[in-house]
Structures are given as structure tokens and as C-alpha cells.
Amino acid sequence: MVQLHFNDRQKETIIFLNSFDDSIIGEFCRISTESIHKEINSKTLNNAAAKLNIPPMQLKEMLDLIAWIIIEGARLSINEKELQESMIIVGLKNELANVIVASVMNNMHLLQNYMSNMRINTLSYNNLEWRLDVKLATRSVLELLEPEVILKFDFDDGKNKKEVKILQTDVVNLNNLTNNLEEALNEIKSNHCRRVFRNIV
Amino acid sequence: MEINSKSVAALKYAANDENLSTQSFEALIKLIFDSFIVDLKVGKLVPKLETKNLDTFDVPKVELKEISASFYTLIAEFARHNFDTVSVSTFLEDTGFSNEKINIFSQFYLEKREIIRLFLSSTTASFPHVVDVNWRLDYIVKENNLERINEPVYLIELKVEKSGETELSKVQFSCTVEQLQDLVFKLKEASKSVERLAQI
Numbered sequence: 001m002v003q004l005h006f007n008d009r010q011k012e013t014i015i016f017l018n019s020f021d022d023s024i025i026g027e028f029c030r031i032s033t034e035s036i037h038k039e040i041n042s043k044t045l046n047n048a049a050a051k052l053n054i055p056p057m058q059l060k061e062m063l064d065l066i067a068w069i070i071i072e073g074a075r076l077s078i079n080e081k082e083l084q085e086s087m088i089i090v091g092l093k094n095e096l097a098n099v100i101v102a103s104v105m106n107n108m109h110l111l112q113n114y115m116s117n118m119r120i121n122t123l124s125y126n127n128l129e130w131r132l133d134v135k136l137a138t139r140s141v142l143e144l145l146e147p148e149v150i151l152k153f154d155f156d157d158g159k160n161k162k163e164v165k166i167l168q169t170d171v172v173n174l175n176n177l178t179n180n181l182e183e184a185l186n187e188i189k190s191n192h193c194r195r196v197f198r199n200i201v
Numbered sequence: 202m203e204i205n206s207k208s209v210a211a212l213k214y215a216a217n218d219e220n221l222s223t224q225s226f227e228a229l230i231k232l233i234f235d236s237f238i239v240d241l242k243v244g245k246l247v248p249k250l251e252t253k254n255l256d257t258f259d260v261p262k263v264e265l266k267e268i269s270a271s272f273y274t275l276i277a278e279f280a281r282h283n284f285d286t287v288s289v290s291t292f293l294e295d296t297g298f299s300n301e302k303i304n305i306f307s308q309f310y311l312e313k314r315e316i317i318r319l320f321l322s323s324t325t326a327s328f329p330h331v332v333d334v335n336w337r338l339d340y341i342v343k344e345n346n347l348e349r350i351n352e353p354v355y356l357i358e359l360k361v362e363k364s365g366e367t368e369l370s371k372v373q374f375s376c377t378v379e380q381l382q383d384l385v386f387k388l389k390e391a392s393k394s395v396e397r398l399a400q401i
Contacts, residue, residue, distance in 0.1 A: 002348075002349075075346065075347055075348060076348045076349065077347075077348060077349040112347065115346045115347045116347060118346045119344055119346065119347065120344065122356070122373070122374065122375040123373065123374040123375065124374060124375050124376055124377075124380070125357070125374050125375070125376040125380045125381075125384060126380075127383075128383070128384055128387045128388070129387075130387060130388075130390070130391040132391065132394055132395060132398065134398075138322060138325040139325070140281060140321040140322065140324050140325060141280070141281055141283075141318050141321045141322045141325075142281055142282055142283060143282070143283040144322070146322075147395060147398060147399075149391050149395065150328065151331070151391075153372075153374075155374055165372060166328050167328055167329050167330070167331050167359070167361060167372070168327060168328040168329070168330055168331070169330060169331040169332075170330075171395050173330075173331055173332055173333075174388065174391060174392055174395065175392055176333070176334070177331060177334050177359075177388060178385065178388040178389055178391075178392050180334050180336065181334065181336065181357070181381065181384065181385050181388065182385050182389075184336040184338065184355060184357075184381065185378070185381055185382060185385055187338055188338065188353060188378060193338070193340075193353070196340060197340070197351070197353070200340065200342060200351065
């Protein structure tokens, strides 16, 4: 059961949100999502605060809180029910919670995309091309008849940098490599793995 | 097949039974051929000639060194061209070796020819050679930027031999289940075509 945990200051701000109606909250959500990409113009902030008759600092706190809810929600992959409950528990009105939940859900995918760019990236496999050669002679040894497989690996290191590695192998090692990797692939279907996947949620 | 004149001269010297008796010849040749041993730790050939054994011959040191060097050159050339015993005998005969010495040489040569060719081929330029693979299956639960990931991921490590280096190097990469399926499929294709080649 995932939940958003608000600290005391945030809880106070939530209570303050209750004094606005849902269309205004909707506006807040829209501005908050934009603020995630680009900082809010202080003039616009001051104007809006004046129109609503509240100090600009307070408006900023509310917008920051909503932005925080959107980001945390994406980070935790929270679902609608959990999000709704988290906000109601700290005292937010139902209709307002609905508006915020809708906004979070709309933006979740996009935000998670951004966050996945910050993940730890190891060199990852992209493609393999192979070629079968027969070695006929070298400078030191003539009259050879040795089969050889050239492997061209395409790797991607997650930061848009591609790496190409060219390796070779012989018949025996190729079979060993293939058999081992096939075994690895079959492990996913094992009972042990299935149990783990089912139970870690 | 070309052998430089200095080596030919040394070989002619060795062919002469008065300079190098048949027993000494046999002992020297055995020493030289036996020096192509396999270092079991690395699985590589390590030609080692124990020089202290050379002291037991009744041939002056300088000539002995020249003869040994010329034999190594000769053996390398024979192995390089994959000469059979007939060609070897013919060449040795032309250089003036007695039939006895020729027989002794041919016997050792036949025994060691493949090993010597193996040793010679280890000096060629090549791409890094895959010799082993290690794999690991992990399940990503969460990261500091994203929770509830729940994705299996494979970490593959290829052990690779580079020519001229004794230590094995590694090529490490990760892949998802689909990527590994793609990789295994392609490797199987390669294996099958090697099998078909063997049947031709």
C-alpha cells in the first residue's frame, strides 16, 4: 500500500488549498505542471496572487506542493486510489483531490520517461551481426583450414553513445556461448523466478 | 622454402657425423623438440630450452648455439609449410644428413608438427577471442529516482583473449529478456551454419 507522506508544513498547505474551488485548483495544477519544465515568472505569480487576494509566498507554496505531489506520484508509480486516499487522510476535500489526481495521472507517463533517463545505465546490448570465415593461411602458418566466427556487437550506453565491439570465436566456444546463454534464458521460466516475480510487487 | 645461408651452413656442419655424432644429434634434437611444451596454467605454448642441458654436448659452445638456432629455423619453416616426412627427408638428404639422423628427425617432427603449428598460429593478428561467458539474472525492484520498476535484467560477461596478453579481459553488458532472446537466436543461427559447413 503505497502512500504519499506529507510533512507538517505540507499538511498546513493542504488545508489551505481547501479554501479554493475546483476550477482554481485545476488552474493551479496546470501552472504546477508547467513549472516542472520552466520556472514560473515572478510577475505572473504576483499578479495571480493579487487576483486571489493572498500573499505571493503562499501561492508559491501551494504550487510547489502540487508540483511535489505530481513528481512523487510519478516516482512511486502511485495509483489513483492510493493517491486519493493519501490526500484525503491529511484533510483535503474530495472534489479537490479528484482534480489533483486527474492531473497527476495525466502527467505520470511523461514524467516517468524523464526519470528513466536518470537511471543507472550499463552498456546494453542492441544488436549482433555475425560472419563465418575459414582461415586459410597466415604469415607464420600456411595451409590452414580453420573455421572462425566473427561477432559484431552493437552496444548502447544509454546516453546516446553507441559502441561497436568486434570479437571472434571458434566453433567450440561458439557452442559453449550459445548453450550457456540459452540456459540463462530458460531460468526466467523456472519456478523460483516465477515465485519471486509474483511476490515482489 | 627459404633458409638463410648462415643457417644452411650450420646445418651442413651438424650433418657431418664427425662434428656431431648421431647420439649427440638425437639428444640435441630431442631437447629442441621437447622445448615446445604447453603451460597448463594458461593453456599456452611456452617454448623453453633449458640451456644447462646444452653443456653436456661435446661440441664447442659457439657452434652448438648456431646449430640449435638453425634447427629451430628449420623446424619453423617445415611446420609453416606443413611439410610431410617425404619433403622433410628430401631436404635433409640434400643438406647431407645421414639416413639415421633423418629418421630420428622425422619421427620427432611428425609427433610435434601440430603443436608447433599451433604455436606459430598464436602470433597472428586477430580480433579479441571469446573463450568463456558468465551471466547473471537480476530483478530490479526500485531505484532512487523510480520505484516499482519490477523488471528482470541480465548481466552478461564475455571472457576474451587478446593476442599478446596473458590475462583475459572482459566485455560486460546488460540486456533485457527480449534482447537476450534476440542474441541467442542469432548465435544459434551462426552455430547451425557452422554445422552445415562441416557437412559439406
